[in-house]
Amino acid sequence: MFIGTARARIKRSLRTTRYWLPSGLSVIAVILVSAGALLFDALTPEMISVDIFYVTLVLLGFWFANPKATLALAALATLLIFVGHWITIPGSTPEREVWLNRGLAVCTAWLAALFVWRIRVLEEELQSKIDLANSLSREINHRVGNHLQLVASLLRRQAVESCSEESRRALELAGSRVRTIGSINRKLSLDTSPQTSLRLIDSKSFVTTLVKDVHAALADPERIEITVSAQSAEFNSTKAAALGALLVELLNNALKHAFADGMKGRLAVSFTALANQYVLELEDDGVGIEEGKDSGGFGRRSVSNLAHAMGGSIICQPASQSKTRPGSKWRVEIPA
Secondary structure (H helix, E strand, O other), X not given: OHHHHHHHHHHHHHHHOOOOOOHHHHHHHHHHHHHHHHHHHHHOEOOOOOHXXXXXXXXXXXXXXXXXXXXXXHHHHHHHHHHHHHHOEOOOOOHHHHHHHHHHHHHHHHHHHHHHHXXXXXXXXXXXXXXXXXXXXXXXXXXXXXXXXXXXHHHHHHHHHOOOHHHHHHHHHHHHHHHHHHHHHHHHHHXXXXXXXXXXXXXXXXXXXXXXXXXXXXXOHHHEEEEXXXXXOEEEHHHHHHHHHHHHHHHHHHHHHHOOOOOOEEEEEEEEEOOOEEEEEEEEOOOOOOOOOOOOOHHHHHHHHHHHHOOOEEEEEOOOOOOOOOOEEEEEEEEO
């Protein structure tokens, strides 16, 4: 659990860390480089160039949050270049060449400053567009989720009014799936970090919410007891949506086939985050997969296809040795 959570946090840190430093450290770096440039100028003859210090000073603009700081650093470098002329050890180089070298150093510093400033401005423009795209995406996810919830409500109402038991069950199942997919979309829209502009979903709250939504959509929630045990890990929205669809399909299959004819029962869902994979398990105490009606049907093919699409594997086996209610245990392993 600890390794999986730590690994997810490290990945998020590497993706979201800015290359600028806290303002205090940035100022200290500027002072150290400036002092180094003046000290080098004071201890060396005029003929030895110290341009590397001034270019380094300008490049420190990458460590400031404000792009305009780069231009201020270029102005500081210009001042230091002229001050360095008065404190350096005089040599035999003609005065004209000395000032020419200093002038070229100033030009080098300002060219580097313009280069750094332009990169920072483009980065801010790109970040603004990314933030806008993420905001629009969140709004779309939220609206789609609301619309799917409306569709699910209509299906559930139609199920209540249906006279055919088979039709009623089919409508309830369809409504449950639509409702849960809508919950996935709404969850994705709410769990986006505004600081990082990245869609990182916490597995514990995500799995728990989905299971509660499916349980609440049942016509008789008290008949089936569902427990959840989930560890915290972070994954992107694509993997979250795929995992959510897989979990919903497993739950619906169990609720539809494991507990027939109003049978009471228990479902246990667990999610474990390991070092290099996620493990999703669902166990019921129903009639078992062999006696169920979905041994080779659409539901089982659907969960198998979803697991394989995520690059994982899925197995099913009896949960106990009971002959009347052996139950079933599904185990899905997905690469982290």
